[in-house]
Amino acid sequence: MLHDFILDYIVGYIEFELNDAVGNDDCGREIIEWCQEYSIELMTVEQYNESAGIADDAEDGPDMFEYNFTYLREVAIQELAPQIQIEVFNLLYADRCFLIEFNKLIANDIKDMMKEDYPFLLKRDGVVNRATYWPAWLKRALFCREKGLCAICKTDLSSLHHTTGKTAIDHMVPLNLGGVNDATNLQLLCEPCNLSKLGDEIVTTNLHPTFW
Template sequence: MAFTQPHSNEALSTADAIRCRITGAYDEKYGPDGYYFEDLLGVDRDLFEIAYKPGKWTLLHRFTLSHLWEQWNYYRKKSDEEFIKDAYRLIFHYRTPVSIRAHPDLSAHKDYLFEQLLQPMKQIAHEVFCILFSDKELMRAFSIKVSEAIADACPSEYPDYLEATGIMKRASFWPTWLREALFYRENGRCAKCSSSLTGVFDSTLKPQVDHIVPISNGGTTDPTNLQYLCEPCNKKKGNRSNEAGGFIYVPWEYSHSKLSRIRID
């Protein structure tokens, strides 16, 4: 697996905002900004292209980039020197090539910098994905909202991607990088029953990729809607449930009884 530098403060704060948008807590924490989930997701051909088969640029990347674009665009319109200062900070942090040149006026300077922010925003979107992807319950909530957003989409409008109204065609090719990502996230275990899928303890227990929200319920084949299950759990779940596995990686357990004996003066 690849390792990178610690996430930027911009990515961490954006991840919290995206979590709030998915869970419906955004307005309460950040204040209303007039955008609904569907506005930022955008239901168009590009969305279905992403949702139809697994890709490294996911629907969560797309949603986060849209959120960032709207936030920075609003900042550009409402601020001058502060926007320029923060735009350069982000551009330099992500080492985006930019030419520092004279502009005819302040507005042109801001427009130029806003264009240069696209690449840093894409990098932040990927960082946010890396932060949130491990939370399968959040991915389940995200996938349900996606299914609601595409519920009225018609096959006549998107014939390459839709089997019926709001129902995606099924793609069943799982790239190696996706299997490795899911295996790593589930810590080598079934997301439902926690049985080892390494083959060390039981060579007959085969891992299977499962749609958290089934295709028949409006789910997609985007990585955000996928998890690793053992074959028995996958067959039992079938297309009857939107349930996501609840097991998470815990490196060690601590004893409550021992902690209760610690004196705090």
């Protein structure tokens, strides 16, 4: 869900920047600079106009409106936005406190949903069904994000030097509070922290191990 949220925001920003695509050189300059930064090749205005069959006005110069609002908009949404989306997601996914606030917003909508309207999604009104399994890619992602430590008490869960590193995948915003099974709402806990965490309790930390 965070992927979709980020992409929607980026596309909205691109649309806003190019919405007033008037015929001047400054319009779309920021988008063009971003494309250059991400090594996205762009046609020049002249090249685009020629390919689109648009005749240049000798007095007023090339037609910037079509270039900005049609060509540049399409390139930015199709090629630029997905690259920015990945970078932003990787930054935000490492911040569990942000993820909790993000999932609280989602929970506000979930709590108003009725089981009769979403029988395959909800266990009861305002509570989604619990996931029956977690895919291997998700477990690896959580382990890497937590750096092999319990998200709350920082117990080593790697089992490299002992056999007590039992892990549990926990909903940061509990299902009982409108939480979802999305990857952004999950954290890796040691068994004691998971057993002591109540079903109506939102707990995490943003502590990180020091380098020295």
